[in-house]
Amino acid sequence: AQRVTQPEKLLSVFKGAPVELKCNYSYSGSPELFWxxxxxxxxxxxxxxxxxxxxxxxxxxxxxxxxxxxxLKKPFAQEEDSAMYYCALSGIMNTGNQFYFGTGTSLTVIP
Amino acid sequence: GAGVSQSPSNKVTEKGKDVELRCDPISGHTALYWYRQSLGQGLEFLIYFQGNSAPDKSGLPSDRFSAERTGGSVSTLTIQRTQQEDSAVYLCASSLGRGGYGYTFGSGTRLTVV
Incomplete structure (x- = not known):
C-alpha cells in the first residue's frame, strides 16, 4: 500500500505566487514526516x-x-525554488524503522 | 566520513555484464538504504539494512539484484546480467536508525547499460 502520496507529478507557478505541494500519508501510528x-x-x-x-x-x-x-507551502515562490520535492514518512514497521518516499513533485517557477 | 560516499559516480556497462555499486555511509549510521531513481520517475526503494542484516529486501526488482553490508559500514549493490531497463541513478542513504533524524543521501551512481 502506498504510504505517501504526492498527487501532483508536475507543478508550475509564477514567480511571486504562492505554492503548495501536496502530500498525504497512510500510517496507523505516530509518523514523522519530512520534505x-x-x-x-x-x-x-x-x-x-x-x-x-x-x-x-x-x-x-x-x-x-x-x-x-x-x-509544503511557500507564500511567494522564487525561481531558485525550481526543483524536485519528495515527501517522506518515517515510522516503525515490522521490519524496524523505515522510510517511505512519495513519487515526487517537480516544481517549476516561471519568471 | 563527513558524508555518504558512493562509487563510481558514473558507470557505463554492456548489457549482460555484472556491476557492483559501492556505498560508504556516515560513520556511526546503523541504517543504510538503497534507492533507484529512473529518468522522470520518483524514488524506488530497493533494500534497507540495519547493521549487517537486511530486514526489508522487498524492493529488489528481480533476483539479478543483491546487496550486502559488512562490518556495519560499507554496502555493495550488485546487479548481475544487466539489462537496459536497469539504467538509472542508484542512490544510497544512511541514518542513525531512529526516526526523526532523516536521511543523508549520497550523490548517487549513474548507471547506463548499453
Whole structure:
C-alpha cells in the first residue's frame, strides 16, 4: 500500500505566487514526516521535518493528523525554488524503522 | 566520513555484464538504504539494512539484484546480467536508525547499460 502520496507529478507557478505541494500519508501510528528537495545536478537533501516546526528557505509544512496531510507551502515562490520535492514518512514497521518516499513533485517557477 | 560516499559516480556497462555499486555511509549510521531513481520517475526503494542484516529486501526488482553490508559500514549493490531497463541513478542513504533524524543521501551512481 502506498504510504505517501504526492498527487501532483508536475507543478508550475509564477514567480511571486504562492505554492503548495501536496502530500498525504497512510500510517496507523505516530509518523514523522519530512520534505526532501533535489535541485538540478545536486544530491537529494533534507528540507525540513515536522518535529522541528521550522521554516527553511521560506517553506513551511504543518502535519495535519485529521487529514493525514503534510503539505509544503511557500507564500511567494522564487525561481531558485525550481526543483524536485519528495515527501517522506518515517515510522516503525515490522521490519524496524523505515522510510517511505512519495513519487515526487517537480516544481517549476516561471519568471 | 563527513558524508555518504558512493562509487563510481558514473558507470557505463554492456548489457549482460555484472556491476557492483559501492556505498560508504556516515560513520556511526546503523541504517543504510538503497534507492533507484529512473529518468522522470520518483524514488524506488530497493533494500534497507540495519547493521549487517537486511530486514526489508522487498524492493529488489528481480533476483539479478543483491546487496550486502559488512562490518556495519560499507554496502555493495550488485546487479548481475544487466539489462537496459536497469539504467538509472542508484542512490544510497544512511541514518542513525531512529526516526526523526532523516536521511543523508549520497550523490548517487549513474548507471547506463548499453
Amino acid at each position: 526532501y528537495v533535489q535541485y538540478s545536478r545536486q544530491r537529494l537533501q533534507l528540507l525540513l521535518r515536522h518535529i522541528s516546526r521550522e521554516s527553511i528557505k521560506g517553506f513551511t509544512a504543518d502535519l495535519n493528523k485529521g487529514e493525514t496531510s503534510f503539505h
